Amino acid sequence: MAFRLALRRGPSAFSPASASASFAARRFFHATPRAFVKVGEPIPNLEVLQEGSPGNKVNLAQEFEAANGVIVGVPAAFSGACSEKHIPSYIQSPKLRDAGRVFVVSVNDAFVMKAWGDQLDPTHESGIRFLADPAGEFTKALDLGFDAPAIFGGMRAKRYALVVEDGKVKSVHVEPDNTGTNVSMADKVLG
Structure with missing residues (x-):
């Protein structure tokens, strides 16, 4: 040129x-690699997430058209920090009711996510919905994936929380080491 x-x-x-x-x-x-999702960006309009079974597709862009809330990303269902600390911090948060719609997303299959949700919230009183991202497409669209073959067998989501308002990201809370529990816990995200 x-x-x-x-x-x-x-x-x-x-x-x-x-x-x-x-x-x-x-x-x-x-x-130059794209930095992960930023404040003001719309939620990816993808029908790739699954709830309960592979046939039940969920599009979070549509879910947030008329509602606000939080998307919580975790590296793996049933893992120690995810099951004992991270997601329980949301289930037990006194501010959960005011948070709007809350979704937990993980690069797992729909059956694993359903079983995990049933274990963590057996009565489903929290209203938190557990979504599978089996091929990691939603995670990749947010640029929040990382490779962890030795621990998780492949690509997983970084631990994060996105506060969503009017279909766009209002605040981003991504763990700097991908898996820690310092910035994405409910008390930090919900206040």
Whole structure:
């Protein structure tokens, strides 16, 4: 491209340094990875999440068209921190009722997520819905996945919480180490 521009401007406009700088700038621009979901972005409009069984598809963009709430992402159903700390912090939070719709999303299958939800909230009184992202498509759309083959067998979601208002992300709480429980617990997210 720099070479073509230089030819249009005349032979004196082209220099190897300008061409090199142009190519380097273009390469840097395209090589920069996208940062994860940001405040103000809409929830991805995807019908890839599953609730209870593979045939029951859920689109969170549609769920948040007329409601506000929270999406809580976890690395794995039934894992220690997820089952003993993270999700119980939401189930037991006195501010849960005021949070709006609350969804727990994990890169797991629908049957595992249903069983996990039944174990954590057997009466379903909390109103929290447990959604499977079996192929990780929703997680990838948010750019909140990480590879963990040695621990989880493959790509998983970082531990996060997204507060959603009017179909857009109002606040982002992503654990800096992907799996910790410092910034995405209910007391930090719901206040």
